[in-house]
Amino acid sequence: MSNNHSQIIVIMVPFPAQGHLNQLLHLSRLISAFNIPVHYVGTTIHNRQARTRLQGWDPKSISNIHFHEFHPPCFASPPPKPNSPLSHLQPCFDSTKHLRTPFATLLNNFSSVAKRVVVIHDSLMSSVVQGVASIQNAEAYVFHSVSAFTVFLHLWEEMGRPFPINVDMLKDVPSLEGCFTEEFKKFISDEYKCINFSSGRIFNTCRFIESPFLDLAGRQEISKNMKQWALGPFNPVVQSRNKCQNRHKCLEWLDKQAPNSVIFVSFGTTTSLSEDQIHELAIGLDKSNQKFIWVLRDADKGDIFTDDQEPMFKRHVDMLPKGYEENIQEKGLIVRDWAPQLEILGHSSTAGFMSHCGWNSCMESITMGVPILAWPMHSDQPRNTVLLTKFLKIGIVVKNWGMRNELVSAETVEKAIQKLMNSEEGSEIRERAAKVGDDVRKSGNSCLELDSFVAHVSR
Structure with a gap:
């Protein structure tokens, strides 16, 4: 497969929040180990944030991980409010729409030199990568930054509960009331509407942890024949005990x-x-x-x-x-x-x-x-x-x-x-x-x- 690898390019498109940036940067390391070039795409600020806070490995030590930095218009960054989570970040989230055009340009450049361009994008960046649908040798895979359990329940509920599940599974499961601001709920809904061009789903979990819920999410009524992979844990599984000088x-x-x-x-x-x-x-x-x-x-x-x-x-x-x-x-x-x-x-x-x-x-x-x-x-x-x-x-x-x-x-x-x-x-x-x-x-x-x-x- 090594000859094929040299003709494949992977583009990572993370959502600009720490828990999302971090997960796709870790996945970049795993895929790059197959001698596949990985291109991590984001704003200058958020790429820097991802690198600065990274733990367990050094992206500078891996030659086939490349960073591409875009410069969207400046957004307001008001102070956070204790009783209104995420509301202060909404201007940042909304600014991601400005990445669609520069991403499309990057995608076109890569598609002209590679056998296949594989785009792995956060589910909340679906609108940014819509250009994939018009590129013959490009395909997109949606990454869900949450558990398979959470994704399955969300899709199952949104689809009108298309099949019965064990009553005990629903016991103690809270509704989504109070989980999101109205602005962020609309943002999520709009992004999910753009997922229909994806070729598969990726989860940061493993079957040992979430096998029953991965099976449910994989049912045809939910998946619509979309393939799925549980590739986690993305983070390194062994921590160094080195007593280096720069330890926190x-x-x-x-x-x-x-x-x-x-x-x-x-x-x-x-x-x-x-x-x-x-x-x-x-x-x-x-x-x-x-x-x-x-x-x-x-x-x-x-x-x-x-x-x-x-x-x-x-x-x-x-x-x-x-x-x-x-x-x-x-x-x-x-x-x-x-x-x-x-x-x-x-x-x-x-x-x-x-x-x-x-x-x-x-x-x-x-x-x-x-x-x-x-x-x-x-x-x-x-x-x-x-x-x-x-x-x-x-x-x-x-x-x-x-x-x-x-x-x-x-x-x-x-x-x-x-x-x-x-x-x-x-x-x-x-x-x-x-x-x-x-x-x-x-x-x-x-x-x-x-x-x-x-x-x-x-x-």
């Missing part, structure tokens, strides 16, 4: 802690907590008497490189109980800059992950065998919580989605941590998470599915 300070702190003793707390890049919630969380972490690393940051702006850290730092200090950081010095560490999440989860001292349950974070946590304290904030996160806690049984619910508008008390935080770390049920969850992680790592990066996909595009 939190990793040095973790080195000094006992194995399986630290709770990692982080709610992703699209959520800002309110002052009251930060206060309650701080007290709950303290009272749990468990070591912890807490990433206390505001949500990303559309351009993360314009963030002014100083006002944010002062604001968060003012929100914490008086003298809090001095009092928890022996117990915890607060991180206010970008934290190396994959390395933290892969560290032997990390015992649990209090998370918003974004799918990128879920896959990293599953891969590293770390159980999740589930605190969904928006989007696919409430349904991911059900997958983790009900079906995989590797997590504990901290905040029920039905109580999303209520404050999570310090007592609730304390009890959830204690349950995970100091109860028989928690011990079983931790053991199960470790086994799932071990099994996923032993299976590698879904080698058979990846081989199948590469064989298909190299036909």
